[in-house]
Amino acid sequence: MNLFTMEQISTCPVSLDEKHAIAILYYLIADADFNISESESALIDKKIEDLFADADMDYYEKRDLVGKIIDYSIGLNDNLKKETVKYLSERVKFTHEQYIKLIQDLDDIARCDNYISIEEHSLMFYIRLKFKKNYARAEQYDILTNRDLFDINEGVLNIDGLAA
Secondary structure (H helix, E strand, C coil): CCCCCHHHHCCCCCCCCHHHHHHHHHHHHHCCCCCCCHHHHHHHHHHHHHHCCCCCCCHHHHHHHHHHHHHHHCCCCHHHHHHHHHHHHHHCCCCHHHHHHHHHHHHHHHHCCCCCCHHHHHHHHHHHHHHCCCHHHHHHHHHHHCCCCEECCCCEECCCCCCC
């Protein structure tokens, strides 16, 4: 178990690009309830393999990188997890597409053991809050300007499940 202090959060052992931040967030969400199930671990392994598929690293370099990410991410208390999310959100910027993919992946990880704990739910909310930036406005704009979804004559959205 890590015994990091808030000052040590800033000594991230890997370069902070989008892929490294995503991998850290994967492990943070899996460890949010202080229990990483076999299904969560297997899913994270697959997602990290996909994430770094185009990286110019051999198997051992990837395993070393994942080991550093695990050492940095696992065993933090709730406050340090939030500090880590805050630290990452201040230093790494995601595109809208990366953000949407990240949230989908984190949701998959949280759900893969068929139970979303209060801690996982809380950390997911905090991650969305810190990384969302202006994506909500961009998402609304995308929906409202898509003529397939918006009936200009009636001024209502025509999507199942959305209120008119």
